[in-house]
Amino acid sequence: MSPSAVRAPQGIAVPDGRSTRWAEHRRARREELVSAAVRAISRAGPDVGMDEIAALAQTSKTVLYRHFADKNQLHAAVAERVDARVSAALQVASAGAADFRAGLRSVIRTYLQLVTDDPNVYRFVTARGGATSTNPGGDPVAGLSAAVSAELTRLIGKHLRAGGLSRAVAAVWAHSLVGMVRAGADHWLGAAQDGVLTLPDAGTDAGAGAPLGVEELTDALTDLAWGGLAPSLVPSVPAAPLDIDTSLSSPHLQEQS
Numbered sequence: 001m002s003p004s005a006v007r008a009p010q011g012i013a014v015p016d017g018r019s020t021r022w023a024e025h026r027r028a029r030r031e032e033l034v035s036a037a038v039r040a041i042s043r044a045g046p047d048v049g050m051d052e053i054a055a056l057a058q059t060s061k062t063v064l065y066r067h068f069a070d071k072n073q074l075h076a077a078v079a080e081r082v083d084a085r086v087s088a089a090l091q092v093a094s095a096g097a098a099d100f101r102a103g104l105r106s107v108i109r110t111y112l113q114l115v116t117d118d119p120n121v122y123r124f125v126t127a128r129g130g131a132t133s134t135n136p137g138g139d140p141v142a143g144l145s146a147a148v149s150a151e152l153t154r155l156i157g158k159h160l161r162a163g164g165l166s167r168a169v170a171a172v173w174a175h176s177l178v179g180m181v182r183a184g185a186d187h188w189l190g191a192a193q194d195g196v197l198t199l200p201d202a203g204t205d206a207g208a209g210a211p212l213g214v215e216e217l218t219d220a221l222t223d224l225a226w227g228g229l230a231p232s233l234v235p236s237v238p239a240a241p242l243d244i245d246t247s248l249s250s251p252h253l254q255e256q257s
Contacts (some may be wrong), residue, residue, distance in 0.1 A: 030067045032056055034077045038121060046124035050074075053064070079125045086114060090151040100159050100191050103119035104229070105222040106154065108181055109214075111148055115185050116214050126186065143183070149174045156229070184221050198234070 036057030040048050043056075050071060054061045068074040093110045097103035115122045125144065152174035157167045214222070 019230055026067070030077070033059070033064060033067055034074075034081050037074055037078055038081065041121050041124045042118050043120075045120050046127055048124075075124070078121070079143055081112065082121065083126050083147050086110065086144060086247065087147040087151075089113070090147060094151055094155055100155065101222070101226055101230075103155050104152075104225060105218060107148065107151055108221050108225070109218045110179055112185055112218055115189055117188055122185075122189070126182075145175070145178050147176045148181070152177055160232075173229065181221055184217065188217050 032255055033053075037053045040056045041055040044052050050061050053074075054064050057064070068077065089110050090107055093106035094103045097106050153171045156173055157170040160167050160170055167183070188212070
């Protein structure tokens with residue numbers, strides 16, 4: 001039988017080599033354009049235009065629109081890139097933690113690392129909306145929130161199991177914590193100057209006070225989260241035994257004897 005007579009089994013499609021190579025080329029080119037977009041956002045800010053992105057990518061807007069139907073699609077691609085980066089960092093951070101509280105702090109610090117490393121990219125990802133095929137709900141940080149929530153759910157669930165408690169609330173707690181951290185980060189970033197937020201001291205006018213750096217912000221958010229989680233995750237410390245000798249020496253007890 002000649003090679004031309006060889007046929008694939010019925011119902012099985014044989015991929016065309018040229019089509020496969022073209023699809024791989026398009027994927028690679030799309031990734032290059034996403035990288036160029038991230039650099040442009042980092043340099044020019046979250047309101048960067050498609051012209052600036054195309055210029056940095058050394059291409060034209062026409063080429064950009066061949067790969068992304070509109071800026072919302074480009075936003076979704078940038079968000080996916082950030083999600084993947086944060087997800088990988090979260091797994092490393094929590095895996096190296098000595099205990100639950102340290103793991104909690106590591107997860108919070110990893111999220112805040114994105115804010116401090118590149119606030120323009122963070123603003124771009126969190127500020128833009130619009131439903132797309134990859135983001136049907138229109139939530140600009142759905143993927144990022146899901147990545148952090150998944151790691152927190154795993155972390156919390158592990159300790160709930162160790163304590164013999166129900167795991168039903170682990171996901172609820174995790175998503176709630178993400179909302180808290182995101183709100184804190186957004187407020188901090190909005191009021192920050194050169195990465196430092198100034199909070200008012202008690203009894204002073206708003207705007208006065210000591211600066212709050214990212215480590216202090218991490219500690220503050222960790223303390224707040226730990227205060228809610230600890231009672232359910234850490235066995236209660238038994239009360240100190242009554243000191244009999246001291247008690248009997250008190251005047252009141254001596255009168256009772």
